[in-house]
Amino acid sequence: MTKRIWNFSAGPAVLPESVLEEAKENLLSLGSTGIGILEHSHRGKAFIAVYEETVALCREVGGIPSDYQVLFLQGGASTQFFSIPMNFLTADQTADYLVTGSWSEKAIEEAKRFGKTHIACSSKDKNYSYIPKAISYSEKPAYVHFTSNNTIFGTQWAAEPEIPAGTDLICDASSDIFSRPIDVTKYGMIYAGAQKNLGPSGVTLVLMRNDLVERGAKDLPPMLQYRTHAKNDSMYNTPPTFAIYLMGLVLKWIKANGGLAGVGERNAAKAGKLYAYLDQSKLFKSTAATDSRSQMNVTFVTGNEELDAKFCSAATKAGFDGLKGHRSVGGMRASIYNAFPPAGIDALIDFLKKFEAENA
Numbered sequence: 001m002t003k004r005i006w007n008f009s010a011g012p013a014v015l016p017e018s019v020l021e022e023a024k025e026n027l028l029s030l031g032s033t034g035i036g037i038l039e040h041s042h043r044g045k046a047f048i049a050v051y052e053e054t055v056a057l058c059r060e061v062g063g064i065p066s067d068y069q070v071l072f073l074q075g076g077a078s079t080q081f082f083s084i085p086m087n088f089l090t091a092d093q094t095a096d097y098l099v100t101g102s103w104s105e106k107a108i109e110e111a112k113r114f115g116k117t118h119i120a121c122s123s124k125d126k127n128y129s130y131i132p133k134a135i136s137y138s139e140k141p142a143y144v145h146f147t148s149n150n151t152i153f154g155t156q157w158a159a160e161p162e163i164p165a166g167t168d169l170i171c172d173a174s175s176d177i178f179s180r181p182i183d184v185t186k187y188g189m190i191y192a193g194a195q196k197n198l199g200p201s202g203v204t205l206v207l208m209r210n211d212l213v214e215r216g217a218k219d220l221p222p223m224l225q226y227r228t229h230a231k232n233d234s235m236y237n238t239p240p241t242f243a244i245y246l247m248g249l250v251l252k253w254i255k256a257n258g259g260l261a262g263v264g265e266r267n268a269a270k271a272g273k274l275y276a277y278l279d280q281s282k283l284f285k286s287t288a289a290t291d292s293r294s295q296m297n298v299t300f301v302t303g304n305e306e307l308d309a310k311f312c313s314a315a316t317k318a319g320f321d322g323l324k325g326h327r328s329v330g331g332m333r334a335s336i337y338n339a340f341p342p343a344g345i346d347a348l349i350d351f352l353k354k355f356e357a358e359n360a
Contacts, residue, residue, distance in 0.1 A: 006344040009322035010151050010297065010335040011175070012195040019249040019339075026245075037245050042238055050241075051233070054248035061251050061259060062207070064184050069213055071206040071226070072234040072244050077103070077174045077193045080204065081110040084170060084189070087216035087226060089115035089142050096120040096141040098161060101128045101150035102328065103172060108145075120144065127329070128153040130289035135161060143168045143188065149176035151196075152326040154288040154299030154333065160186050168212060176296050177205065178254060179338055180264035188212045194243060196296070197338045199250050203243035254338065263338050270336050270345045271295040277349045283307075283356040287331060301331035302359075308332060311355055318351055 007014040023037070030037045033046050040047045055070045064070060073079070084107075089095045094116040097108040100123050111117045118141065121132035128150060137144070144163045148171050149156040156176060160183075163169050168188030177192035184190065189208045195201040206226070213226045222228040228236050234244075254263055275293060278286045278300050287299045302308050308331055312324045325331040334348060 005319040005321055006347055007321050008334045008336070008340070008344075008348075010196070010326070010333060011193070012201045013197075013335060013337050014339045015199070015246075016250065016253045016339045019246065019253055022249055023246055038242050040241065042235055042241050047241055047245075050245050050248060051235075051239075054244055054251065057248055057251035057255065058205070061254050062178060062182065062184060063260075064207060067210050068184060069206070069208045069210060069226075069230045071208065071229050072239055072247075073204045073206055073229060074202070074240060076201075076204055077172055077191060078106070080172070080191045080206070081107040082113065083224060083226075084143070084145070085111040085114040086220060086224060088168075088212070091115050093142040094118050094138045094140070096137050096144045096167075098122075098132070098135065098144070098146035099124065100131060100147060100155060100157075101153050103150070103152075103174070104145070104147040107147070107172065111145075115142065123155075128155065129287055129292070131155055131157055131292040137164050137167075140164075141167050143170050145170045145172070147172045147174075149173070149294055149296050151175045151294075151297045151335070152299075152329060152333075154286070154294045154297045155292040156294035156296065158291070168209075175337075176294075178251075178260055178263070179267050179296060181260045194247055196335075197250075199247035200243050202240040203247060205247070250339075266342065267295045267336070267338065270340065270342055271298060273345055274298050274334065274336070274349065277352060281352070281356060283360045284332075284352060287329075296335065296337055298334045298336065299325060299329070299331060300334075301325075305330060307359060310359070314355060315351060320348060320351065 026037045028036050030046055058070050095111050096118045098121050099119050108117050118138040120137050121135045123130050123132050144167055170189045171187055173190050174193040175196045177197050179197055191206045194203045213230050216226050257263055278284050283302055284300050287301055315323045323332050325333045
């Protein structure tokens with residue numbers, strides 16, 4: 001087998017090797033069915049069993065109460081950017097957005113198509129390098145939306161923002177979903193593209209309180225109503241069967257590794273070790289404010305674009321993939337999601353030390 005290298009990709013991202021091995025075994029035949037997981041009908045007993053197990057694991061791992069729906073949708077988080085206001089915002093209402101990066105920018109732009117919007121806080125003044133502490137809400141927001149982790153800028157909310165009473169909190173958790181313990185009951189809705197912490201690209205996990213599902217607009221095409229997918233167990237149309245299956249395997253892996261508390265501790269340790277090196281380095285420096293640093297995406301620079309480029313080139317040759325920063329900000333970014341192994345952090349730090357000794 002081709003030797004696997006250290007994959008720091010921001011998404012699609014690294015998956016647990018044990019998950020990939022099990023999936024490989026089921027490509028030709030799912031268990032003893034004689035039909036591979038990619039070939040099973042979504043209406044057949046074999047896949048229905050996979051679906052039900054994945055939902056049950058999601059509820060168990062995430063502590064999701066029975067009054068919340070677990071939906072597997074398509075179109076990525078970007079489709080949710082317009083689906084949310086389309087369902088829950090009218091022309092005479094205002095939705096509040098906490099703008100901390102490119103994805104929350106995109107989300108609020110979509111909302112403007114359907115109603116009024118209010119920027120309750122923003123960190124754009126410092127190129128989204130921090131999470132704002134001061135938040136100013138509108139009088140009666142239809143909902144409050146925030147992005148819990150900002151992949152491009154390497155920042156993350158340490159906890160949920162406090163919101164006005166009687167308002168629903170909606171979160172785009174695409175890049176840190178199930179990376180640490182979470183109290184789902186604090187949210188009306190959580191959504192996340194699977195391709196960073198939950199599985200492959202192609203499926204979006206949506207957790208939504210039942211009353212919010214029913215509150216959604218009813219004059220939309222069926223595919224654009226959350227109630228349609230809730231009533232049909234995410235199978236109103238053909239669902240992304242393989243992505244759902246693989247998500248189930250990842251959830252099993254999370255459960256076997258101590259659940260959200262266990263992976264949370266491991267993620268904190270991985271990020272902490274890398275930030276500790278960057279803080280003492282004479283060449284590299286973290287770009288995010290200390291109290292806003294992401295445990296999922298560690299962004300850093302040398303302060304010299306040519307040296308950044310040299311580092312990225314050398315890192316690729318040394319077997320480190322995906323370290324080049326997003327094209328909009330440059331520099332470097334190490335994405336170290338749930339499945340990224342601690343040994344990869346040690347290997348990266350050793351390489352950083354070597355590069356610094358040669359180029360400081």
